[in-house]
Amino acid sequence: MDYKMKENMSYMQMSLPNYSYVLNLEKNFIYWDTVTPMNDHLPYCLVYCAIYVILVFSGKYYLSDKPKFDLRRWLTLWSLMLATFSILGFLRMGSEMFHTLSNYGFYYSVCVPNFLTRDPVAAFWTFSFTLSKVVELGDTAFIVLRKQPLIFLHWYHHITVLLYTWYSYAETSATGRWFTTMNLFVHSWMYSYYALKAMRFSLPKWIAITITMLQLLQMVVGCVIVFAAYYYMQINECNVTLSNIKFSMLMYFSYFILFARFFQQAYLSNKSEDKAKKAYANKTSSNGKVKIK
Numbered sequence: 001m002d003y004k005m006k007e008n009m010s011y012m013q014m015s016l017p018n019y020s021y022v023l024n025l026e027k028n029f030i031y032w033d034t035v036t037p038m039n040d041h042l043p044y045c046l047v048y049c050a051i052y053v054i055l056v057f058s059g060k061y062y063l064s065d066k067p068k069f070d071l072r073r074w075l076t077l078w079s080l081m082l083a084t085f086s087i088l089g090f091l092r093m094g095s096e097m098f099h100t101l102s103n104y105g106f107y108y109s110v111c112v113p114n115f116l117t118r119d120p121v122a123a124f125w126t127f128s129f130t131l132s133k134v135v136e137l138g139d140t141a142f143i144v145l146r147k148q149p150l151i152f153l154h155w156y157h158h159i160t161v162l163l164y165t166w167y168s169y170a171e172t173s174a175t176g177r178w179f180t181t182m183n184l185f186v187h188s189w190m191y192s193y194y195a196l197k198a199m200r201f202s203l204p205k206w207i208a209i210t211i212t213m214l215q216l217l218q219m220v221v222g223c224v225i226v227f228a229a230y231y232y233m234q235i236n237e238c239n240v241t242l243s244n245i246k247f248s249m250l251m252y253f254s255y256f257i258l259f260a261r262f263f264q265q266a267y268l269s270n271k272s273e274d275k276a277k278k279a280y281a282n283k284t285s286s287n288g289k290v291k292i293k
Contacts, residue, residue, distance in 0.1 A: 017099040029124035068147035076198040083191035090184035111238035113174040174239040219256035
């Protein structure tokens with residue numbers, strides 16, 4: 001995507017984070033080499049999502065009268081893999097975010113996509129993050145095969161996040177800096193929690209509540225970033241399209257409503273402790289509760 005920034009932004013003169021060590025696959029990554037393929041394959045995301053929905057619900061129907069699979073060891077490995085990826089990704093993207101905020105301020109962090117166009121390390125992890133949303137569709141396989149309740153938020157979340165992250169990456173959306181960093185941070189805790197639970201560790205309830213609150217906070221901050229981008233578009237240059245702003249606002253607002261509803265039902269209602277625990281288990285098993293973009 002071609003874009004123009006005003007001279008006063010001087011984004012080409014912005015310095016890059018001082019990473020202590022850079023791998024070759026990070027150093028040699030070129031964002032622009034991936035833009036055309038990502039744009040060309042954007043329609044395939046709709047196909048992936050359609051296949052995903054068909055497999056999920058046909059699988060549930062097929063297994064309705066069959067015994068469930070345990071898969072605890074596989075779930076542990078799966079969660080550990082995604083937790084490791086999220087932690088490593090956050091360490092990279094968090095460094096870039098801190099560097100941008102401390103040296104150039106909030107406006108640059110929202111509107112200047114130099115983390116994609118000039119920083120190969122951040123670009124590599126943003127690209128990997130985008131592709132990981134396809135991998136994360138596999139979360140649902142554990143729900144279906146273990147015959148756990150599949151809530152709407154889970155599959156709605158997986159579909160919309162995949163579509164939005166792919167679309168934003170192909171658009172060189174500057175707000176992706178915030179959305180990617182926040183999501184990696186929350187997923188670092190979320191998948192680590194899932195891994196420990198799969199290994200049968202007994203964890204206090206406040207940890208689950210805290211993760212859910214982080215999810216809600218992520219939605220609130222996401223809405224703030226979207227509003228900020230729209231505001232900056234009116235007074236200055238901001239590298240995000242109006243259609244992207246509409247998409248992301250609808251997405252974050254709907255997530256907030258759904259997560260808030262779950263939080264109220266699981267932790268604030270007068271239901272019994274057993275019901276609350278069951279609701280949380282259903283939610284975490286779907287990976288939809290402590291997740292997003």
